[in-house]
Amino acid sequence: MSLAVRSTYGLARHARPVAIGIGICAVAAAVAGAVALTRGAARAQTTLLAVTTIVAGCTFVAGGIVAWLRRPANLTGPLMMVAGFLLFGTSMAQAQQSVPFTVGLVIGAVPAAVVAHLVLAFPDGRLHSRSERVVVAAAYVDVTLLQIAMLMFMGFEHLTGCPCPENLLLIRDDSSIHSALMGTQRVLTVVVTVAVALLLAMRWRGASRPLRRAVAPVVWATLVTVVLLAAATLATGVASRTFGAAARIALAAVPIAYLLGLYSARIARVGVSDLVVELGRLPGPGQLRVALARALHDPSLELAYWIPESETYVGIDGQPVAVRASPGRTITVLERGGRRVAALVHDEALDENRELLDAVGSAAGLALENERLQAELRAQLEELRDSRARIVDAGDTARRRLERNLHDGAQQRLVALSVALGLAETKLDTDSERAAAMLAAARQELAAALEELREIARGLHPAILSRGLGVALEAVAERSPVPVDRHVEEGERPPPSVEAAAYYVVSEALTNVARYAQASAATVRVTRELGYLRVDVSDDGIGGATIKDGSGLEGLRDRVEAIGGRLEFRSSPGSGTRIVAHLPLHRRPDDADRH
Amino acid sequence: MRTVLIVDDHASFRAIARAALSERFSIVGEAADGVQALALARELRPDVVLVDVGLPGLDGFGVAAALAALDDAPQVVLTSSRDRRDLEPLLRETPARGFIAKEVLSDTLLGELLG
Amino acid sequence: MPTGTEPPTRVVIADDSVLLREGIAALLVDSGFEILAQCGTADDLLMIVRSYRPDVAIVDIRMPPTHTDEGLRAAREIRERYPGTSVLVLSQYVESGYALDLLAESAEGVGYLLKDRVSDVREFAGAVRRVAAGGTALDPAVVARLVGSRSVKGPLDELSAREREVLELMAEGRSNAGIASRMVITERAVEKHVTSIFQKLRLPAATDDHRRVLAVLTYLRTG
Numbered sequence: 047m048s049l050a051v052r053s054t055y056g057l058a059r060h061a062r063p064v065a066i067g068i069g070i071c072a073v074a075a076a077v078a079g080a081v082a083l084t085r086g087a088a089r090a091q092t093t094l095l096a097v098t099t100i101v102a103g104c105t106f107v108a109g110g111i112v113a114w115l116r117r118p119a120n121l122t123g124p125l126m127m128v129a130g131f132l133l134f135g136t137s138m139a140q141a142q143q144s145v146p147f148t149v150g151l152v153i154g155a156v157p158a159a160v161v162a163h164l165v166l167a168f169p170d171g172r173l174h175s176r177s178e179r180v181v182v183a184a185a186y187v188d189v190t191l192l193q194i195a196m197l198m199f200m201g202f203e204h205l206t207g208c209p210c211p212e213n214l215l216l217i218r219d220d221s222s223i224h225s226a227l228m229g230t231q232r233v234l235t236v237v238v239t240v241a242v243a244l245l246l247a248m249r250w251r252g253a254s255r256p257l258r259r260a261v262a263p264v265v266w267a268t269l270v271t272v273v274l275l276a277a278a279t280l281a282t283g284v285a286s287r288t289f290g291a292a293a294r295i296a297l298a299a300v301p302i303a304y305l306l307g308l309y310s311a312r313i314a315r316v317g318v319s320d321l322v323v324e325l326g327r328l329p330g331p332g333q334l335r336v337a338l339a340r341a342l343h344d345p346s347l348e349l350a351y352w353i354p355e356s357e358t359y360v361g362i363d364g365q366p367v368a369v370r371a372s373p374g375r376t377i378t379v380l381e382r383g384g385r386r387v388a389a390l391v392h393d394e395a396l397d398e399n400r401e402l403l404d405a406v407g408s409a410a411g412l413a414l415e416n417e418r419l420q421a422e423l424r425a426q427l428e429e430l431r432d433s434r435a436r437i438v439d440a441g442d443t444a445r446r447r448l449e450r451n452l453h454d455g456a457q458q459r460l461v462a463l464s465v466a467l468g469l470a471e472t473k474l475d476t477d478s479e480r481a482a483a484m485l486a487a488a489r490q491e492l493a494a495a496l497e498e499l500r501e502i503a504r505g506l507h508p509a510i511l512s513r514g515l516g517v518a519l520e521a522v523a524e525r526s527p528v529p530v531d532r533h534v535e536e537g538e539r540p541p542p543s544v545e546a547a548a549y550y551v552v553s554e555a556l557t558n559v560a561r562y563a564q565a566s567a568a569t570v571r572v573t574r575e576l577g578y579l580r581v582d583v584s585d586d587g588i589g590g591a592t593i594k595d596g597s598g599l600e601g602l603r604d605r606v607e608a609i610g611g612r613l614e615f616r617s618s619p620g621s622g623t624r625i626v627a628h629l630p631l632h633r634r635p636d637d638a639d640r641h
Numbered sequence: 642m643r644t645v646l647i648v649d650d651h652a653s654f655r656a657i658a659r660a661a662l663s664e665r666f667s668i669v670g671e672a673a674d675g676v677q678a679l680a681l682a683r684e685l686r687p688d689v690v691l692v693d694v695g696l697p698g699l700d701g702f703g704v705a706a707a708l709a710a711l712d713d714a715p716q717v718v719l720t721s722s723r724d725r726r727d728l729e730p731l732l733r734e735t736p737a738r739g740f741i742a743k744e745v746l747s748d749t750l751l752g753e754l755l756g
Numbered sequence: 757m758p759t760g761t762e763p764p765t766r767v768v769i770a771d772d773s774v775l776l777r778e779g780i781a782a783l784l785v786d787s788g789f790e791i792l793a794q795c796g797t798a799d800d801l802l803m804i805v806r807s808y809r810p811d812v813a814i815v816d817i818r819m820p821p822t823h824t825d826e827g828l829r830a831a832r833e834i835r836e837r838y839p840g841t842s843v844l845v846l847s848q849y850v851e852s853g854y855a856l857d858l859l860a861e862s863a864e865g866v867g868y869l870l871k872d873r874v875s876d877v878r879e880f881a882g883a884v885r886r887v888a889a890g891g892t893a894l895d896p897a898v899v900a901r902l903v904g905s906r907s908v909k910g911p912l913d914e915l916s917a918r919e920r921e922v923l924e925l926m927a928e929g930r931s932n933a934g935i936a937s938r939m940v941i942t943e944r945a946v947e948k949h950v951t952s953i954f955q956k957l958r959l960p961a962a963t964d965d966h967r968r969v970l971a972v973l974t975y976l977r978t979g
Binding site for chain 3: 652655656659668669670671672673677681
């Protein structure tokens with residue numbers, strides 16, 4: 047059975063048609079761009095520059111489509127697509143008409159800002175800190191507002207490669223203003239670039255290993271691009287154009303680098319097959335976590351096992367653990383055959399690598415189940431120890447209670463009886479009527495004392511059980527002030543310990559019903575199922591009971607579990623209470639049972 | 642008739658003591674614990690307080706000591722269903738008037754004890 | 757099954773029959789009540805109430821010496837002197853006169869039940885609880901007698917059968933919730949019936965259940 051990783055990502059159903067549409071647009075834009083560039087080849091400084099722009103645009107759009115299909119919630123895909131279309135758009139600066147010419151000039155530098163945004167937002171597509179947002183905002187201002195301001199004062203008549211179409215934004219040609227603006231733009235560009243580099247360096251330092259693995263290719267590609275761009279800006283002439291072309295090729299590599307990071311799962315499959323081999327050697331308990339951490343390159347990985355009976359997570363030692371997400375860490379729940387088996391707490395960078403989590407999860411399937419069972423066993427042993435301690439306590443408490451019941455109950459009655467007889471004695475001659483009344487009261491007191499002693503004896507061991515469970519339960523039901531509907535299945539007599547446990551379950555449950563439930567009726571059902579005696583007591587009262595509130599239910603559970611049985615308990619306010627005990631009918635070899 | 646306050650944590654004894662004593666005494670109050678006993682004693686000013694030694698919280702000896710401090714203190718008679726011999730050391734120290742085992746309580750005996 | 761830890765209701769019982777006293781005591785203990793004391797005379801009852809200040813005193817109407825209405829008078833005295841103690845009076849027969857006397861000024865924390873009613877443990881325990889909490893419990897037989905005794909045609913006949921039933925349950929001192937569960941209808945339906953009844957009988961709206969009982973009884977008595 048394969049282990050399925052419950053993933054929050056998936057392909058949106060409408061994604062494919064949209065992606066195809068975008069692809070078609072991209073092709074059209076690329077063609078248009080190529081046409082514009084070849085037409086204006088004279089104005090274009092070199093065909094190399096033109097070709098590299100189109101190539102970069104294609105990789106960005108293609109990369110953006112793929113990234114968006116794989117991670118619809120991640121903004122990186124759309125950002126890449128935008129950058130790609132913008133790159134195509136810059137080729138409009140080669141057009142012959144003034145409108146596309148002007149638009150091309152305006153957006154000429156925008157792709158760079160979008161790429162800066164992209165790089166800072168890797169790998170999850172979001173900007174996380176104020177400084178990141180400020181830098182990206184500055185970059186956008188640099189390429190839009192400053193660019194437009196510069197164009198307002200820049201005529202193109204004197205530039206090489208012209209005559210050019212009209213610059214529609216031109217207010218007046220003023221070389222001093224536009225050089226000043228261009229200078230400002232250059233300075234701001236340098237500042238932004240340095241800032242981006244610094245932020246990336248800081249992020250790198252603070253990143254976990256999985257995160258570094260994810261962003262490393264992109265960071266390299268960006269670094270190379272930036273260095274080449276810087277060289278292009280500083281150099282002049284042919285050298286400048288060559289550096290510029292090289293920078294665009296490096297830029298084109300950025301989306302590829304991103305996709306590489308995304309698909310590093312495929313590369314990391316080597317790590318997964320190592321894991322499979324390692325697991326085949328059946329490591330000792332606790333080794334699974336180490337192996338998984340190694341395969342996922344996340345040394346801080348935590349692994350917790352799910353125990354369905356108690357609905358809690360435990361560690362390998364059986365002790366409960368809290369499974370909580372914290373900043374930078376997320377939880378992945380592992381399932382097997384549709385049932386929850388364990389939970390991984392891991393670095394959030396792994397969220398971007400679902401394929402790897404999938405692969406690792408599948409490989410670990412059997413070992414995981416094995417360890418989970420060990421953890422469950424340890425948890426049960428712990429509970430068993432607690433239960434035995436409670437039983438010893440209960441023994442002491444029961445003895446104390448017995449002493450108290452004897453003193454408070456039967457003993458007091460006998461005292462009162464003695465006083466009453468004494469009184470009767472004095473009144474015999476003088477007031478025979480009163481004497482008779484006293485003797486009658488004395489008799490009543492004696493009857494009550496006998497009843498109390500009988501109750502105490504029944505609490506020690508109900509004698510009526512020797513006549514069989516059916517008769518005993520009939521007696522219990524009759525004593526109940528609430529009407530009891532009884533169904534007791536006939537059959538071979540269960541072992542005495544089982545009969546006693548069944549008796550106490552019914553007796554205790556009905557006592558609680560009478561005292562607290564305000565019920566109109568109760569039902570007792572005793573049946574045999576698959577080697578178990580099933581004892582079911584339910585009422586239609588106000589419910590709301592809990593097992594730890596001193597209603598004797600915890601002691602009942604201990605008593606039931608001590609003979610290898612199970613007690614279920616359901617009580618919600620307003621809908622009554624139901625207690626079901628399953629008691630095993632088969633004798634264990636060391637039972638000294640005798641009827 | 643002398644007035645009596647009966648103090649015992651067992652309702653059955655309070656009832657039978659009431660029956661046994663009401664011929665020669667006037668029962669003016671009953672209490673189930675020491676604190677209530679002191680409150681009623683102050684309010685009702687009985688002549689006699691019959692108090693069980695084994696009360697929860699403030700026990701019979703405590704009640705006897707507290708009552709002895711009152712002005713015009715009532716006579717306190719201690720009682721118990723437990724073995725008297727276990728109580729001897731404490732009985733020697735108490736300001737109470739005397740002790741009657743519960744099972745032999747009668748109005749005659751109480752009258753004799755009080756004098 | 758317990759919902760929280762509420763202290764048990766504290767009860768004293770006064771009846772000259774020891775058997776009945778013990779019987780009632782046993783039945784109430786099983787239903788979660790605390791029996792503080794029992795007695796057989798009205799004087800002892802007052803002494804006990806003074807000593808224990810119970811939540812409710814269950815009192816037989818007839819007690820020594822005269823076996824006429826000692827219990828009733830003791831009940832009235834208790835209501836006057838110890839307002840924290842409610843009184844539930846038990847009677848062998850339907851004596852509407854005594855019942856109405858008991859409820860003359862206030863139905864708050866007062867009840868009147870036939871001894872027969874004790875055998876229905878759930879109803880009896882519920883009535884004791886209701887009275888102990890300051891409500892009212894009037895025996896259905898008494899209410900039926902009152903409702904049925906009216907020979908003169910009047911607005912009472914304009915009530916539908918359901919409304920009649922609601923009227924009787926109201927007179928017994930039950931709350932809307934109690935009436936609803938008794939008639940197996942919703943509380944809203946009960947409220948509608950109550951409003952209709954009060955309109956038809958031209959009674960002013962009552963704020964509490966026990967004031968409501970008074971209003972209804974006064975109406976039934978005098979017309």
